[in-house]
């Protein structure tokens with residue numbers, strides 16, 4: 001396979017995270033549904049989640065932190081991409097309002113690929129870097145609370161709100177770059193996870209679980225093949241945070257270790273497009289990402305959609321403003 005788009009230098013020079021203040025513990029959920037803290041922790045890995053806020057509000061907070069860390073002047077940002085599946089409005093997209101509040105003066109649009117959204121958006125940013133842009137703000141933000149029925153035992157235990165942002169810059173040295181990537185979608189599985197207008201999510205949890213494990217493995221193999229690398233060459237893995245058992249099952253098949261894996265699910269629940277940048281934010285706060293590391297971002301979600309991106313890291317390695 002040819003290295004499509006590979007060779008375009010990319011580095012992340014600022015990260016930001018935002019979570020609403022209101023914490024819902026597993027224990028709190030027992031007031032609405034027949035469940036227990038023990039069941040949720042054992043079957044999902046989640047202890048608590050956050051609700052409240054708006055998609056644009058959380059995106060602005062995360063975006064501001066990422067800009068502050070990068071030191072990039074808002075007027076230097078040439079494009080804003082907001083990955084979200086819960087925009088404030090059906091129209092317009094969320095990105096223009098976010099751009100306005102952050103003081104940007106550039107094109108701004110949303111990418112809707114549900115929980116794969118941030119990884120999708122990083123590949124979109126890569127395409128614009130290839131066209132000559134040098135500074136792009138990429139945000140994953142969702143308020144899944146708005147489409148979640150917290151009395152439903154399948155979805156109510158999982159979904160929550162949050163946002164994560166990254167300032168993505170061209171890397172003239174080429175040291176930082178996407179080594180391989182893969183995007184996928186299979187509309188045959190629309191019915192296993194969807195939400196109609198003005199309604200809450202419907203999910204076939206078992207089937208989503210099965211498909212997620214499958215596509216995570218397949219997508220990783222495609223990305224590694226493009227990069228000409230193996231599983232052992234991956235230093236840090238940043239999987240979508242849906243259920244720790246999904247990650248463990250996929251890793252068993254792939255041969256990845258949990259030691260190399262960033263997880264925040266325990267505290268955040270499934271924040272959809274925000275989950276990968278929240279994990280990156282946490283990994284940087286814990287000094288887990290070093291220059292030259294091969295960082296694999298791996299998303300899957302409703303659609304079904306999936307995306308994997310292998311980024312050789314040449315961006316920030318310290319991060320003090322983590323959540």
Ligand code: UT7
Pocket residue numbers: 034035036039040043044115153154155157203204205206208209212242243246270272300301302
């Ligand atoms: O971004 C993608 C988003 N979605 C996902 O990633 C979802 C993927 N799927 C999952 O994470 C899991 O399928 C769930 C967490 C949703 C469900 O876990 P599971 O291990 O597949 O449970 P299950 O549906 O097989 O149910 C097992 C048992 C059943 O009881 P019986 O029939 O064995 O007596 C359920 O009634 O657990 C019961 N159960 C619960 N018990 C307490 C199901 N949900 C709950 C609950 N609390 N919340």
